[in-house]
Amino acid sequence: MSATPVSAPIEPERSGNVGDVRTGGWLIRITIIVIVLLWSIPTLGVLITSFRAEEFVNTSGWWTALAKPFEAAQWTIENYRVAIEGQEFGSAFMNSLAMAIPATVIPITIAAFAAYAFSWMEFRGRYVMFVTVVGLLVVPLQMALIPILKLFTQGIMLGDYIIVPDLDLNQSFVGIWLAHTGFGLPLAVYLLRNYIGSLPSSIIESARIDGADHFTIFWRLIIPLSIPALAAFAIFQFMWVWNDLLVAYVFLGGAGKNIVLTVALRNLVGSTGENWQILTAAAFISMSLPLIVFFSLQRYFVRGLTAGAVKG
């Protein structure tokens, strides 16, 4: 994982960009380097702190370690060992996967269908529905937790009548998938509608003329063309879900077999006090998977995916 800004490995040339006039001038390169350095400083601080021994962390600033990098006494991997052994990390990691992967795929699929309908299908009420969806973006998640928790554990009662029965979804993965899906949908629908709606109408029209129905168009045409947007959203939703503490804590619980990584980390904070060197190590471990996801999906952000599709 490249967490340090130094010694950036040379990237393979992107295909769309070979030898054209777009090569940046010095000004651009310097600006980029300055921004990257500024952005990396806090992360660098975490990285360095996570490898320093406790007595050093508390007595000197993390940047002083850079001044004398070869003083072996101050470096240690003990923090990582403590962080990993402190909790049931393996099981929490698997739980996080079981929670995060469906909680990423489900909202994207549901949102892609809805976004397509909002962009390219004619039906009554679509403006109203879309406005409602966008408006729901602002609902603070925290506000929804208590009503939803009640719904999961008691159902909805109106007076003495049961409107929604108790589905007993609390503490279950299905419950947390649905919760994350519900909370992630407004942004997903919004972003994907924006992307899918901006695809050239000639593509869809020519497919319609060829007799394709909406499901076929969606599946064969829209999804492949929307890969950049889908990948981009997948990354964000995954990170969001992976890093979330609040929803996981409320719906999967703060202890027991079903705890996820963030909850395990939080428990670690509780059991080791405010130990920066361990917290920073733990923070880095939990960052690792989101970063892998980002790096593996990054190749989808390539130029010109829609270019030429019309002429083809």
Added chain:
Amino acid sequence: VTTTVEEPPAAPEPPEPPEAPQRPSAGSTLGLSIMRVISAAAIPIILFVLLWLTFDFLRDADANRFALAGVAIVVGVGGVFLLFWMMNRVVDLLSERLRERVRPYVFVGPALVLLAVFLVYPVFNTIFISFENGNSTEFVGLDNYKFVFTDVNMLRSIRNTAGWLILVPLAAVSIGLAFATMADKLRRGEAVAKSLIFLPMAISFAGASITWQLIYSYRSQGFGSNIGLLNGIMLGLGQDPVKWLELQPWNNLFLMVIMVWMQTGFAMVVLSAAIKAIPDEIIEAARIDGASELQVFWRIMVPTIVPTIVVVTTYMVINAMKVFDIVFVQPANAENNGTVVMAERMLRWFFQLNHNGRGAAVAVVLFVAVIPVMIWNMRRFREQEAIR
């Protein structure tokens, strides 16, 4: 244990497809609306229940974690595809005329059902509570709203939130756009540069607060050496260390910096995807016609990606509206330091000061404040329809 996974072809009861009328006129309207309701609501619900029945395994706390994760992923991911596939099959059974009129509701149905349960219902619940007293036992009319617009801390939080709304999206979107454009011109290293800007997105909020402690930390004389970077710099320059997070009103800006740091990666990645989607021919044509790089940027790139800029800005504005963690987790007291924001007030009243009514009233004010943003988006939505 793993055998309880559902067998895929277990199709739910198709909602009486043969009923679909042959004659096109009057009577079919009712049938159509019924069909719409069924396809939009009933099928997803039936399926959710069906899937949920097979999910009991996932509740089993003693299950092997690897098996559980595997089953969860297969069932969760497969389940959602199955849902749409089956609904679409059901629609295909309808008469040709009805088919394409019902299908949109199948496409948006699951999204609407989930949103109704997870967001719309809580919203109404909140509006209801906002007219009630602290423990929701009595109706108090507009008292809570009066509080929102008179309390000193509330007024300050409204002012601060306005600052967050303007400055954070402005900074994050402009830096993100500038960076995405410039990185696009790099011959090599684009991926690395973008990844480093994106890195903060991978840190959880708990991680971010630890991270920025390493920058802003202040220790007064006799309480150990200063291990925050900014104060390290101050000391290096021969100045006294500063309590950055208590320095009113600038401490608000320092907290905004944290959010800009975390969110610029989002703006950058989304805008970068938009820039890369601009057909090369357009840009090449402009260059051949002698446009300078700045002209290409302002006259071609920016106008082309305006829809994306609007989306990202909207998202940032709304996120800034909801911000609470950054303020909430700071060791320094938000009220004394004047860093209160609305979402933080809402949570404080709701969960710590146990006054549901006031917390809910703040939330309702936030909903109302977003209405202009929604109208702006709707107008754009219609414009996009008109020009394509």
